[in-house]
Amino acid sequence: MPEFLELLTPEEGISKLLQHMELVVFRSENIRTENGLNRILAGNINSDEDIPAFTRSTVDGFAVIGKDTFGASEVLPAIFEVVGEIQMGKPADIQINKGQACLIHTGGMLPAGADAVVMVENTQYSNSKEIEVYRAVPSGENVILKGEDIMKGDIVLQKGIKIRASEIGALMALGITEIEVYDLPRVGILSTGDEIIPPHNLPELGQIRDINSYSLSAIVEKFGGIPKCYPIIQDDKSKLLNSLRIAHEENDLIIVTAGSSASVRDLTADAINELGSPGVLVHGINVRPGKPTILAYANGKPIIGLPGNPVSAFVIAHLLLRCIMPKLRGEVKTFETQIMKGMITINISSAAGREDWVPVRLLEEENNGLKLVEPIFYKSNLIFSLIDAIGLARIAPEVTGLEANSEVEILLI
Amino acid sequence: MPEFLELLTPEEGISKLLQHMELVVFRSENIRTENGLNRILAGNINSDEDIPAFTRSTVDGFAVIGKDTFGASEVLPAIFEVVGEIQMGKPADIQINKGQACLIHTGGMLPAGADAVVMVENTQYSNSKEIEVYRAVPSGENVILKGEDIMKGDIVLQKGIKIRASEIGALMALGITEIEVYDLPRVGILSTGDEIIPPHNLPELGQIRDINSYSLSAIVEKFGGIPKCYPIIQDDKSKLLNSLRIAHEENDLIIVTAGSSASVRDLTADAINELGSPGVLVHGINVRPGKPTILAYANGKPIIGLPGNPVSAFVIAHLLLRCIMPKLRGEVKTFETQIMKGMITINISSAAGREDWVPVRLLEEENNGLKLVEPIFYKSNLIFSLIDAIGLARIAPEVTGLEANSEVEILLI
Numbered sequence A, B: 001m002p003e004f005l006e007l008l009t010p011e012e013g014i015s016k017l018l019q020h021m022e023l024v025v026f027r028s029e030n031i032r033t034e035n036g037l038n039r040i041l042a043g044n045i046n047s048d049e050d051i052p053a054f055t056r057s058t059v060d061g062f063a064v065i066g067k068d069t070f071g072a073s074e075v076l077p078a079i080f081e082v083v084g085e086i087q088m089g090k091p092a093d094i095q096i097n098k099g100q101a102c103l104i105h106t107g108g109m110l111p112a113g114a115d116a117v118v119m120v121e122n123t124q125y126s127n128s129k130e131i132e133v134y135r136a137v138p139s140g141e142n143v144i145l146k147g148e149d150i151m152k153g154d155i156v157l158q159k160g161i162k163i164r165a166s167e168i169g170a171l172m173a174l175g176i177t178e179i180e181v182y183d184l185p186r187v188g189i190l191s192t193g194d195e196i197i198p199p200h201n202l203p204e205l206g207q208i209r210d211i212n213s214y215s216l217s218a219i220v221e222k223f224g225g226i227p228k229c230y231p232i233i234q235d236d237k238s239k240l241l242n243s244l245r246i247a248h249e250e251n252d253l254i255i256v257t258a259g260s261s262a263s264v265r266d267l268t269a270d271a272i273n274e275l276g277s278p279g280v281l282v283h284g285i286n287v288r289p290g291k292p293t294i295l296a297y298a299n300g301k302p303i304i305g306l307p308g309n310p311v312s313a314f315v316i317a318h319l320l321l322r323c324i325m326p327k328l329r330g331e332v333k334t335f336e337t338q339i340m341k342g343m344i345t346i347n348i349s350s351a352a353g354r355e356d357w358v359p360v361r362l363l364e365e366e367n368n369g370l371k372l373v374e375p376i377f378y379k380s381n382l383i384f385s386l387i388d389a390i391g392l393a394r395i396a397p398e399v400t401g402l403e404a405n406s407e408v409e410i411l412l413i
Helices: A002-006 A010-023 A165-173 A212-222 A237-250 A262-273 A310-329 B002-006 B010-021 B165-173 B212-222 B237-250 B262-273 B310-329
Strands: A028-032 A061-064 A078-085 A100-104 A116-119 A123-127 A130-133 A155-157 A178-182 A186-191 A226-229 A253-257 A278-283 A294-298 A301-306 A339-344 A355-367 A370-375 A391-395 A407-412 B028-032 B061-064 B078-085 B100-104 B116-119 B123-127 B130-133 B155-157 B178-182 B186-191 B226-229 B253-257 B278-283 B294-298 B301-306 B339-344 B355-367 B370-375 B391-395 B407-412
Touching: A010 A278, A010 A294, A010 A301, A010 A310, A061 A078, A061 A130, A155 A165, A165 B212, A165 B310, A186 A212, A186 A237, A212 A226, A212 A253, A212 A310, A212 B165, A237 A253, A237 A262, A237 A301, A253 A310, A262 A278, A262 A294, A262 A301, A301 A310, A310 A407, A310 B165, A339 A355, A339 A391, A355 A407, A370 A407, B010 B278, B010 B294, B010 B301, B010 B310, B061 B078, B061 B130, B155 B165, B186 B212, B186 B237, B212 B226, B212 B253, B212 B310, B237 B253, B237 B262, B237 B301, B253 B310, B262 B278, B262 B294, B262 B301, B301 B310, B310 B355, B310 B407, B339 B355, B339 B391, B355 B407, B370 B407
Parallel strands: A078 A100, A186 A226, A186 A253, A253 A301, A339 A370, B078 B100, B186 B226, B186 B253, B253 B301, B339 B370
Antiparallel strands: A028 A178, A061 A100, A061 A116, A078 A130, A123 A130, A278 A294, A294 A301, A339 A407, A355 A370, A355 A391, A391 A407, B028 B178, B061 B100, B061 B116, B078 B130, B123 B130, B278 B294, B294 B301, B339 B407, B355 B370, B355 B391, B391 B407
């Protein structure tokens, strides 16, 4: 692996791949708005209506002409004739004239003539037909005007935003019950290695069960893609290339985990290069774990080659997919919620220039508002060391380690 | 609403409801492990096997007897006879004797006799049958022992944990391809109000579209439940009670949004009280928005009554479901990722004793490592004000507001 001589940092490697991904072609589909949670809008949404469609009260009270209340106070209330009550869900068929009021409920339609609402707490019936008003309300008080929220023709939601509960509510308010969203990215996952067997089989001596297909599928799902696993591939270039070709055809991103030995890792890079141009962009990243990572792009689709070691594959998949998946999903602005700040309890050393990601366990205590975490030390293959981890603490390439009691950025897993 | 006289804080109200929920009965189902992401384990998982099942190499190199390398260095290498190569995926059928070595790949099975591996970088062939070893390796170096990761009989995963990609990987390593998980909680959602119509209808004057059914469904989905919406209910106690009874039968939690006026809100509490004992536990919470919230428990199931106002319903649903849903899901330890710290850019005032939740917009800048946020001011009904919000900033009951440039806790939406 001569490319190891000048290794990129993960950030540099990802940025190289993302540049090629500027040309990714998106497909879209129409779905019911109520099924849209976490999907990405494929076009701007304009409003066909004013929202609210009519001027409404925001409180329970009496609709009045605001200027009729001027000077009203506890000491000197203004007197109003009550001329009716607004029924919910119906047009307000009452006309308010000078000195008149009508009972109105929160959300009720403001009657003609009225321009403000006095809260019920600031009124009292003096007889069955009249109320005393103890507070002045200027025009517009306690009402939402027609179109105050949204004007007909406004762009309400922008292409590329992620749909949350609030966007679903807003779309329903507009009567938009169907939306166009980008397709979820399909991600093909290929596990290779002569020693790898399906998990439901009992391993013979020397064999181990396939972990990567399943942990990687779950990571893909977590980052909003649709994973598809392919049958385990032996360490044979023509078999690998054959599977890669099928996966490349059927998916938007391919992840292949290499067999364990160095010779086999080169085989993966060779096979990827035959998929199309430009082929392998990065072979080897200055990161631990996961140095032998491959980043490639062939015929409009990204391809990732990961080390076969389940911990390395797990860590690198997190680092890469958190950047690649939002791009493949068509997200314009990604707000990542998977980063937490914590305080590391002991010194950890690292090589200068290399980025390290260390599994950390959450302790019960806090210090200075930061949750305490301690590193989990592990040997190269122990997926079980990740079970106790809340996430991966980053040691930046610029530093040679973290000092005890320093702040640390943790990528939650 | 006489109960408003002594209002609980949200925390107090939730704690009261959670006490009753100690008695919730859980159901479980068996699913395929690969479909288990974000589900909660309904029982402990024990290992039937040692992991690894055989002692393995963690590097590419040569398997040797460690003590044969004592004293080896660049200057004075130790000489070893190479007696073969370990094939991946097969039992190691080689016996290593004093002064012998065999080629081994990462993950390969350690041959009988050997107890350590010299990395290939620290060796060189001196002729086709012999290598020079430049570094001493103590017994156990670069190997993982049989059972070092997991011993047969160990509890690997505890009941009540949430399954992540790492747990799926670990289960597959053990060959556990089916697991027992708790059922996802079913949540019935009822929208009431004479003025409310289904979103695909064109509102007549005075009518508005149902927002709450859909925004609340999305919030339920986000917190890991299965929402079910019921037809819109008119402001009529017997109709409401009838729908509540059906929803109570079919779900694990019921959320009902009240009609808008105060009289109708009392109707909701009355109907809930007829569902069973103990009935309404809390009527009114010292929070803004969302004061008229109802917390109830009837015949083993929690019931939430929310204000009809879409913003209030949205905010309170977030506050309540982040606590209630993990409990209903059977989670033993919840790690919440939906809280972010930020810095507020301007003063916000609040009443003492009352907890406020203010929608905030994310600004591009940071200060002191905190992202800057500014409050979004809104009138009572504007669901659209939430579209621009990254989350809800909390103003604690103990304070009377937030000062500009102070740190603030934000519940992401």
